[in-house]
Amino acid sequence: AVALASVASAAELKPEDQIQYRQAGYSFMAWNMGKIKANLQGDFDQGQVEAAANAIAAIANSGMGALYGPGTDKDVGDVETAVKPEFFENMEEVGKVARNFIAAANNMAEVAAGGDQAAAQDAFGKLGQSCKSCHDKFRADD
Amino acid sequence: AVALASVASAAELKPEDQIQYRQAGYSFMAWNMGKIKANLQGDFDQGQVEAAANAIAAIANSGMGALYGPGTDKDVGDVETAVKPEFFENMEEVGKVARNFIAAANNMAEVAAGGDQAAAQDAFGKLGQSCKSCHDKFRADD
Numbered sequence: 001a002v003a004l005a006s007v008a009s010a011a012e013l014k015p016e017d018q019i020q021y022r023q024a025g026y027s028f029m030a031w032n033m034g035k036i037k038a039n040l041q042g043d044f045d046q047g048q049v050e051a052a053a054n055a056i057a058a059i060a061n062s063g064m065g066a067l068y069g070p071g072t073d074k075d076v077g078d079v080e081t082a083v084k085p086e087f088f089e090n091m092e093e094v095g096k097v098a099r100n101f102i103a104a105a106n107n108m109a110e111v112a113a114g115g116d117q118a119a120a121q122d123a124f125g126k127l128g129q130s131c132k133s134c135h136d137k138f139r140a141d142d
Numbered sequence: 143a144v145a146l147a148s149v150a151s152a153a154e155l156k157p158e159d160q161i162q163y164r165q166a167g168y169s170f171m172a173w174n175m176g177k178i179k180a181n182l183q184g185d186f187d188q189g190q191v192e193a194a195a196n197a198i199a200a201i202a203n204s205g206m207g208a209l210y211g212p213g214t215d216k217d218v219g220d221v222e223t224a225v226k227p228e229f230f231e232n233m234e235e236v237g238k239v240a241r242n243f244i245a246a247a248n249n250m251a252e253v254a255a256g257g258d259q260a261a262a263q264d265a266f267g268k269l270g271q272s273c274k275s276c277h278d279k280f281r282a283d284d
């Protein structure tokens with residue numbers, strides 16, 4: 001748990017706080033991906049899909065790159081990270097993967113606002129693919 | 143860490159996953175509150191404030207109430223929760239506090255898009271107050 005009192009500008013954040021905040025962002029996106037998936041498989045509630053897509057897009061656009069500062073490349077005390085060393089050695093590739101993800105998240109939000117279920121299915125597939133392509137390269141397996 | 147594979151509709155989520163997802167949402171909002179605060183105290187970067195405010199508003203509107211299902215009122219195994227029993231005994235008051243928070247988050251996003259720093263300061267104060275009024279009633283102290 002990260003206390004509210006510990007927040008400050010990203011530059012001042014301790015490495016262990018940066019790790020926990022980035023994990024929080026990913027985790028909250030995963031919850032919202034799950035909601036979109038459930039809506040595509042069952043009853044399609046456009047409002048819920050739109051809210052979930054907006055949360056993912058806003059998190060994608062929030063500048064999470066600032067949470068990969070010095071000292072966040074390995075576990076800090078009992079705060080464990082699954083990031084791979086490759087992330088820090090290949091910032092150009094990270095940027096490409098991240099821009100692709102942001103574009104897919106923005107597209108998902110736009111499509112969700114439109115309300116077309118088939119288009120939402122397609123946008124969801126592309127978005128999930130963009131998560132996976134980052135994990136395949138830069139996140140260690142559990 | 144909550145695995146991507148474990149996501150499903152909110153109704154199907156295990157209590158311990160619900161607890162971790164809600165903590166992730168709050169934690170990620172706290173990071174973004176910290177960024178807005180730093181911008182108000184130092185150089186004011188309108189783009190960063192707007193992105194942070196959008197993340198908070200989208201999380202506020204994502205339906206986190208679904209993460210307070212049965213069995214999430216107390217620790218589950220080693221997943222600890224700070225929610226107070228009062229939360230589940232007083233849903234009308236929770237709803238009031240939550241609606242006030244959502245309104246303050248939407249207002250912050252609107253004001254941030256406008257770019258007026260004094261207005262942003264005011265909106266930020268009100269938003270922080272809306273977090274605090276929920277914590278005072280429904281979250282246990284550390």
